[in-house]
Amino acid sequence: MEQVISADRPxxxxxxxxxxVRVFRTLVRVVARRGGEQPGTGRRWGLPLEDRVLLVAVYYRTNLTFRQVALLxxxxxxxxxxxxxxxxxxLALAPVTRKHGPDTVLIVDGTLVPTHDRSVSASSRNYRYSVNMQVVIDANTRLVVAVGDPAPGNRNDCRAYTDSGVDRQCRGATVxxxxxxxxxxxxxMPYRKPRKGQPPLPQWKEDLxxxxxxxxxxxxxxxxQMKSYNILRNCRRKRDGVLHATRGIAQMRNLAMTT
Incomplete structure (x- = not known):
């Protein structure tokens, strides 16, 4: 088969x-340092490392099937x-292994990622089988610093925060x-709005x-920005695939912001 796209064509x-192109080349160097040049199991690679990294990035961005990506x-x-x-x-963003300082301000939120693997997903409020992915960014740099393990989509953020392990990756910081x-x-968290019949919040709480x-x-x-990668809108990967995809996209976004 003839190769349609290649890293040789920037x-x-x-x-x-x-x-x-600059960010992509930085991504290739990151993967190479982590052992990307090492052979996998089975037959030798038919593509150089640059093209293999490009293949994964294309797969995440477009969410084409393997059959379609293979043709490209x-x-x-x-x-x-x-x-x-x-x-x-x-390609994935490395988990946090150190304790943050108290001056570090992190922001956490969850997003539902529809996935075909029902062993890690559950029917959620959008009536699709999905997982709750907890994502943490640094409030100052706006870089993603942590992505939690996938939790079933019917699990609310309150519980997913601890079940995903992302709470431990935020330890020591202001969240x-x-x-x-x-x-x-x-x-x-913000001050809750009063129920009907209760006095309104004082102005200082509204300001906060x-x-x-x-x-x-x-x-x-x-x-x-992360969901501009279509794999996070309908992930067909099994087992750890959705986790690697989310962390890989977080890594690419961070590189795009810092390179």
């Missing part, structure tokens, strides 16, 4: 991945699957979130809520 990189790169469907299985963990994180006393909303909107913007 003009194709932004079209198919949304990344600039001139390889078999099985080979395309092997490439994604091998490189997806190497902000919306009102859906009740039950996590370490998380700063306004500031809280303006800062928390940064994580919503980050999630919107």
């Amino acid at each position: 003009d194709w990189v932004p079209v198919f991945t949304g990344l600039s 790169f001139g390889i078999s469907k099985l080979a395309a699957g092997r490439v994604v299985d091998h490189l997806a963990p190497l 902000m979130a919306d009102g859906g994180y009740q039950g996590n006393p370490e998380v700063i 809520n306004t500031v809280h909303r303006s800062v928390r909107a940064r994580v919503e913007h980050a999630l919107a």
